[in-house]
Amino acid sequence: MDRVAFFTQLDRHFERTLAEHGASARGVDWPSAESQSVRFEQLLKVCGDRTSFSINDFGCGYGGLLDHLGGTALEVDYRGFDVSERMIALARESHPGAEWVTREGDLRAADVTVASGVFNLKLDVREDKWRDYVVETLGALDRLSVVGFAFNMLTAYSDPPLMRPDLYYGDPCFFFDLCKRRYAKDVALLHDYGLYEWTLLVRK
Numbered sequence: 001m002d003r004v005a006f007f008t009q010l011d012r013h014f015e016r017t018l019a020e021h022g023a024s025a026r027g028v029d030w031p032s033a034e035s036q037s038v039r040f041e042q043l044l045k046v047c048g049d050r051t052s053f054s055i056n057d058f059g060c061g062y063g064g065l066l067d068h069l070g071g072t073a074l075e076v077d078y079r080g081f082d083v084s085e086r087m088i089a090l091a092r093e094s095h096p097g098a099e100w101v102t103r104e105g106d107l108r109a110a111d112v113t114v115a116s117g118v119f120n121l122k123l124d125v126r127e128d129k130w131r132d133y134v135v136e137t138l139g140a141l142d143r144l145s146v147v148g149f150a151f152n153m154l155t156a157y158s159d160p161p162l163m164r165p166d167l168y169y170g171d172p173c174f175f176f177d178l179c180k181r182r183y184a185k186d187v188a189l190l191h192d193y194g195l196y197e198w199t200l201l202v203r204k
Contacts, residue, residue, distance in 0.1 A: 001125055001129045001130070001132070001133050003133075006123065006125060007083050007084075009123050009124075010083075010084070010121065010123070011084050011085075011086060018062075018086065018090070035195060036064055036068075036116075037068060038193055038194070038195060039116050039117070039152055039195070039197075039199070040064075040065055040068045040116065042150075042152065042190050042193055042199040043065075043114040043116055043150040043151075043152065043199060043201075044074075044114070044150075045150070045188075045190070045199075045201055046112050046114065046147075046148045046149065046150035046201040046202070046203060047074075047111075047112055047147075048203070050111070050147075051073065051074055051075060052074070052075040052076070053074075053075075053076060053077070053110075053111040053112060053147070054076070054077035054078075054079070054110040054111045054112075055076055055077070055078055055079070055110050055111065055112050055113070055114065056079050056081060056107055056108075056109075056110040056112070056113040056114070056144050056145070057078065057079065057080045057081065057113075057114060057116075058081055058107075058113050058114065058115040058118060058140075058141060058144070059081070059082055059115050059116065059117065059118035060080030060081055060082045060087070060088075060091060060100070061082060061084075061087050061091070062087055062090040062091050062094065063080055063090075063091040063094060063095045063098070063100075065078075065080075065114070065116065066078050066080065066091075066095055066098060077110070078098055078099070079098075079099045079100075079101070079107060079108070079110060080095075080098060080099065080100045080101070081100075081101050081102070081104060081106075081107050082100075082102060083102060084102070085102055088100045088101075088102050104140060107144055108144075109143070109144050109145065109146055110144065110145065110146065111145070111146050111147040112145055112146075112147050112148055112149060112150070113141045113144045113145040113149040113150075114149065114150045114151070115137075115141060115149075115150070115151040115152075116151075116152055117152065118137070118151070119134050119137070119151065119152075119153050119168055119170065120153065120154050120167055120168060121166065121167060121168075122166065122167065122168040123166050124166070127168065130168050131168075131170075134153075134168075134170070134175075135178065138151070138175075138178070138179070138183075142182075142183050142202070145202075145204070146204070147203065147204060148184065148186075148201065148202050148203035148204050149202050150199060150200065150201045150202065151199070151200055152197055152198065152199040152200075153168070153169075153170035153172075153175070153197060153198060154167055154168065154169045154170065154196060154197050155169060155170065155172060155191065155196055155197050155198050156169045156170060156171045156172070157172075157191075157196075158196045159196075162196075170198075172189055172191055172198045172200070175200055176189045176200060179200055179202045183202050183204070184202050184203055184204050186202075186203040186204070187200065187201065187202050187203070188200070188201040188203075
């Protein structure tokens with residue numbers, strides 16, 4: 001997989017969606033703000049009962065998770081990462097006090113790392129190549145996390161007539177087994193929150 005070419009394509013895609021919908025859930029290809037909030041709630045379950053923690057938002061977009069956290073009573077040291085300069089510029093404009101980076105190497109380890117939607121849009125990348133990319137990226141999530149990490153993915157159990165060729169539908173059983181064997185004994189699969197996707201919580 002040519003990452004430079006892929007991320008260039010991805011940036012062009014989001015240039016169109018942001019031009020149409022602005023810095024919003026629709027602007028980053030989520031159907032609604034409500035479904036985006038549901039995803040954030042599932043991912044944050046990796047924190048357990050902690051009310052104070054540091055968090056890396058891997059693929060932060062315009063900073064939607066930080067907006068969500070602002071509506072909670074949690075005390076959070078937040079860091080946002082996205083490969084898109086366009087997204088980070090929007091994030092910095094609306095959240096000037098937060099830490100934003102466009103290079104993975106500039107991220108420091110945090111208590112938890114979460115990745116929402118970063119594995120969904122594969123465009124024209126072959127499915128086997130995309131899965132290799134996902135597996136490699138999970139290694140990065142693990143390295144960046146002290147307590148644990150969480151990520152979500154469209155489900156392979158989606159209705160076939162509704163599945164799109166430019167999207168990746170992950171097998172939750174494969175990724176559960178991978179994370180259980182490779183990263184932690186405490187792994188939870190959430191596939192019961194009303195969306196055609198699943199979330200994995202990996203607690204070290």
